[in-house]
Amino acid sequence: MTTPERPDVIDVPSEAANGASAHTPASNGDGAATGNGPARRMDVVDLTAGFGSKTIISGIQLKVEPNSVTALIGPSGCGKSTLLRCLNAMHRTAKDAFVTGEILLDGIDINARGIDPVLVRRRVGMVFQRPNPFPTMSIYDNVAAGLRLTSGTRSGRHKHDDVVERALRQADLWAEVKDRLRSMGGALSGGQQQRLCIARALAVEPEVLLMDEPCSALDPISTAKIEETILSLRDRYTIVIVTHNMQQAARVSDTTAFMTILEAGQPGSLVETGPTSAIFDQPTNEVTGAYVSGRFG
Amino acid sequence: MATSTDTLGGSSPLAPMLRRRHRRDRGMTWLLSGLMIAIGALLVWILAYVALKGVKAVNWGFLTDTPPGDPAAAGGGFYNGIIGTFEIVGMAVLISVPLGIGCAIYLNQYATGRSAAVLRLVTDVMLGIPTIVTGAFVYALWVIEFGFSGFAGALALALVMVPLIVRATEEMLRLVPRDIREASLALGVTQSRTIMSVLLPTARAGIITGIMLAVARAMGETAPLLLTALGNDLFVETNPGHRMSTLSLQIFGSATGGFVNAQNRAWAGALVLIALVLLLTILARLIARSSAVRR
Numbered sequence: 001m002t003t004p005e006r007p008d009v010i011d012v013p014s015e016a017a018n019g020a021s022a023h024t025p026a027s028n029g030d031g032a033a034t035g036n037g038p039a040r041r042m043d044v045v046d047l048t049a050g051f052g053s054k055t056i057i058s059g060i061q062l063k064v065e066p067n068s069v070t071a072l073i074g075p076s077g078c079g080k081s082t083l084l085r086c087l088n089a090m091h092r093t094a095k096d097a098f099v100t101g102e103i104l105l106d107g108i109d110i111n112a113r114g115i116d117p118v119l120v121r122r123r124v125g126m127v128f129q130r131p132n133p134f135p136t137m138s139i140y141d142n143v144a145a146g147l148r149l150t151s152g153t154r155s156g157r158h159k160h161d162d163v164v165e166r167a168l169r170q171a172d173l174w175a176e177v178k179d180r181l182r183s184m185g186g187a188l189s190g191g192q193q194q195r196l197c198i199a200r201a202l203a204v205e206p207e208v209l210l211m212d213e214p215c216s217a218l219d220p221i222s223t224a225k226i227e228e229t230i231l232s233l234r235d236r237y238t239i240v241i242v243t244h245n246m247q248q249a250a251r252v253s254d255t256t257a258f259m260t261i262l263e264a265g266q267p268g269s270l271v272e273t274g275p276t277s278a279i280f281d282q283p284t285n286e287v288t289g290a291y292v293s294g295r296f297g
Numbered sequence: 298m299a300t301s302t303d304t305l306g307g308s309s310p311l312a313p314m315l316r317r318r319h320r321r322d323r324g325m326t327w328l329l330s331g332l333m334i335a336i337g338a339l340l341v342w343i344l345a346y347v348a349l350k351g352v353k354a355v356n357w358g359f360l361t362d363t364p365p366g367d368p369a370a371a372g373g374g375f376y377n378g379i380i381g382t383f384e385i386v387g388m389a390v391l392i393s394v395p396l397g398i399g400c401a402i403y404l405n406q407y408a409t410g411r412s413a414a415v416l417r418l419v420t421d422v423m424l425g426i427p428t429i430v431t432g433a434f435v436y437a438l439w440v441i442e443f444g445f446s447g448f449a450g451a452l453a454l455a456l457v458m459v460p461l462i463v464r465a466t467e468e469m470l471r472l473v474p475r476d477i478r479e480a481s482l483a484l485g486v487t488q489s490r491t492i493m494s495v496l497l498p499t500a501r502a503g504i505i506t507g508i509m510l511a512v513a514r515a516m517g518e519t520a521p522l523l524l525t526a527l528g529n530d531l532f533v534e535t536n537p538g539h540r541m542s543t544l545s546l547q548i549f550g551s552a553t554g555g556f557v558n559a560q561n562r563a564w565a566g567a568l569v570l571i572a573l574v575l576l577l578t579i580l581a582r583l584i585a586r587s588s589a590v591r592r
Contacts, residue, residue, distance in 0.1 A: 093482055095409070122485030132476035136498040146484035149494050197480070204484055 039066035039238040040106050040123065040207040042087060047101035048267075049079075049086050051094065055267040056082045060101070062257055062270060064208075069230060069239045071253035071276065073246060075291070078259045079268030080242045081129075084210050087240060088124040089117035105208070122150060125206035129213045131193035133185035133200070140181040142196055143167050146204035163203050171199035172229045191222025198229060209233065211241040215248065227252050246292060250280055258288045344571070351568030354561040360569070364530045364547070369556040375566045377533045378547040381447065382573070384535065385526060385543055386515050388451035389458055394508060396455070397462025402492055404463070405470040423460040431456045432521030440525055447534070447541035450526030457518060458511040465507020469500035502585040509581045513574045519545040544570045 044062040048055060057079035064070050064087075072080045085091040086099055089110055102109045110120045133142045141148075144160040164181070168174040173195040177188070185196055194214060201209060211230070215223040230239060230252045243249050249256055256279040258272045272285045283289040309315075359374035400420075404413055435453040443449070473496050481491040497504070522528075528546040529539070544566050552563035 088483060090479065090483060093479070118482075118485055118487050120485075121483055126479075126483035128476055128480065128483075130476060132474070132480045134477060134480065134495060134499070136495075136501070145481070145495075146486070149481065149486040149490050150484065200480075200484070 039236060041066045041238065042124075042208060042240075043102075043104040043107075044083070044087075045102040045104065047083070047086060047099070047103060049082055049091055049097070049099045049101075050267065051098070052096040057259075058267040058269060060270045062273060064238060064240055065255065066238045067234060067236075068254040069234055069241060069252050070255045070257060071249035072240065072242045072257050072259060073244075073249050073291075074259035074268070075261070076244070077268075078261050080259055081212050082268075083259070083270075084126075084212050084240060084242050087208070087210055088126055089120050090126065092117060122204055123206055124208040124210060125201035125204065126210045127194070127197050127201050127212065127214050130217050131190055131197050133188075133193050133196050135184070135186050137185055138182045139177050139185050139188070139196060140164055142185040143199050143203050146200060150204065160203075164199075167199040167203035168196075170202050170229070170233065171195045172225060172232075173199055189222075191218050191225060194218060194222065194226060195229065198226070202233075206237070208238040208240070211239065213242050213244060216244060223248070246280070250276060256280070258283075258285075258291060260287060260291065262287070347564065347567050347571060350561075350564035351566075354565035355568060359562070359565055363532060364551070364559075364562065366531075368551070368554050368559045371558045371561075373562065375542075375544060375547050375562065375569065377529065378542045378544040378566065379569065379573075380533055380535060381526070381529075381541040381543040382516055382545070382570075384537060385447050385450045385522070385541060386454060386512060388448065388537060389454035389515055390508070390512060392451065392455035393458035393462055393511070397459045397508075397511075398466050398497075398504070400459070400463045401466035401470060402497075404467050406488065406492060406496075420460040420463045423456070424464070427520075428453075428457055428518055429520035429524070432524035435521065436524040445525065445527035445540040447526050447537035447539065450522045450541065450543070451537070453521035453525045454515040454518060457521065458515050461511040461514065462508055465510065466500070466504050469503035469507065470496060472503065473499045505581050505585040509578050512577060516570060516574055517545055519549045522546050523549075544573075 042062075042064040044060050044064075047060040047062075048058040050056040060083060062070075062083075072083060074080050082091060086103060091097050092099060092111075099111055103111060105120065105123065109115070110117070110124075134145060137145060143164045147160050147163060165174060165178075168177065173192060176192060177196075185193065188196060194217075198214070215226050218226070227248065230241065233239060234254075241249075241253065253276045255273065256276040257270055258279060259268050259270050261268050262271070272279065272283060272288045274284075279288060280292050283292060358372060359376075360379065361376050362372070362374040363377045364375065365371075365373035400416065404416055408416060432453050435449055435456070439449045439452060440446075477499060478491060478496060481495040482488070486495070522543055522545065526543060526546065527540040528542045528550060530542055530547065530550070534541045548563045548566040548570070551559040551566065554560070
């Protein structure tokens with residue numbers, strides 16, 4: 001459960017910059033061959049977040065274990081996506097967004113003063129609801145984009161063949177695109193685009209992968225492929241997935257957290273967290289029971 | 298009238314309403330088609346008229362000679378004006394494009410409520426300023442001190458172009474889906490790198506089109522140049538520190554002079570100017586297209 005101390009991962013900015021350059025695969029070349037760093041645990045402590053005067057979620061407590069899949073379920077508008085976007089500091093990129101409480105990545109608060117959210121996002125990757133490959137880039141360039149655009153130098157032509165192949169294999173897309181890596185990412189089907197986005201997120205070797213309803217825009221066959229991918233990634237990553245599909249949560253996740261709005265007008269809160277089988281078979285909270293059995297929401 | 302009304306049967310209670318809709322649909326189709334044809338015809342008329350009038354005086358000499366010393370004489374050309382147009386508009390592009398794109402990026406990515414509102418108001422007002430006033434402004438600020446020059450003309454044209462480029466670029470950046478920007482940020486890419494390597498390339502085709510519109514506008518501007526570059530029909534001037542001629546200034550000067558030969562040269566100049574704008578626009582389109590696909 002506890003991972004070895006690696007103080008270089010996130011630290012005060014000056015050291016963090018050094019840590020980043022030593023850690024970025026682009027800079028040491030052999031990063032593709034070596035395995036990933038260990039998956040990370042995340043702890044959310046009394047998190048409240050929102051925009052301006054509107055609080056979206058409040059009092060969230062959540063433990064995300066390494067090498068596991070944690071599913072966030074709950075009705076629309078209960079703040080699942082907001083919680084997810086807090087985990088990589090993406091929430092803070094919006095105007096007048098606020099966050100209080102702590103989000104600990106291996107014990108270090110990612111919102112603390114002196115922590116660069118840009119470096120946090122290199123450790124905590126994200127896949128979005130709608131596939132969003134970069135429209136001006138080829139399949140190859142999409143996967144390599146994270147490495148190229150974070151390398152600090154302008155050497156955009158750097159070769160990343162190994163990383164691109166590994167990431168595409170992990171995302172289960174390699175066989176389908178290996179002969180047309182130079183064609184545009186936007187030319188793929190929706191399901192392929194989403195797997196391309198997963199490959200793009202994996203190429204920078206994050207420790208945690210956040211997925212915001214990654215299958216909601218996809219057909220059942222593409223969904224099944226992505227679920228297989230998620231299960232195969234569990235060995236190396238910590239995964240948090242938001243989903244509206246309870247069967248999906250049951251299929252892919254080890255832990256399930258149920259969020260809802262308990263009273264109209266109130267911010268969303270996290271009602272219950274537990275092993276997925278327990279949440280679906282014998283939830284302790286009656287609201288959870290009502291939701292997972294389909295009696296509301 | 299073999300339309301849906303017949304297939305439904307004339308006795309259907311809906312038939313009168315459907316007939317009404319059908320009539321209105323046809324009426325609007327005719328009206329809008331007519332308007333489009335009218336506008337298209339106007340454009341063709343202008344182009345054809347200029348081409349007919351101008352083609353008589355356009356020849357190789359027109360593109361390689363300066364105007365004759367005696368404006369009443371035939372022959373000669375606008376070579377110095379062509380050079381001047383390219384040089385002055387080129388300098389104006391160098392000034393206005395970085396300024397305009399930078400300003401648009403600031404508006405789209407960084408500006409908060411009040412500074413954005415003020416900046417938008419300023420660009421709106423700049424768009425509305427008559428260009429002769431822009432010329433007078435540069436005259437007062439630059440020409441009085443340093444004299445008439447091609448560079449002063451470029452300054453005036455840049456002032457005309459900046460608000461156009463700001464507006465076009467900002468619109469194009471706004472069209473880039475938020476998803477694309479977030480995809481880049483989520484990879485741990487800094488905001489500045491996201492702008493340079495993701496947002497601008499994605500919006501590139503539209504931005505180039507906007508810049509070309511501004512360039513076309515600047516190439517045809519005459520009023521601000523009268524007070525800044527002034528014109529020079531005696532010889533080919535390439536030093537931007539001296540007074541220079543442009544196609545637009547030569548068209549204006551020749552057309553208002555009252556000599557038939559000069560007026561013919563003015564028509565030819567107008568034709569060359571239109572051709573140049575058309576050529577540049579096509580070129581920019583090709584660049585925009587190839588760069589969007591190949592990257």
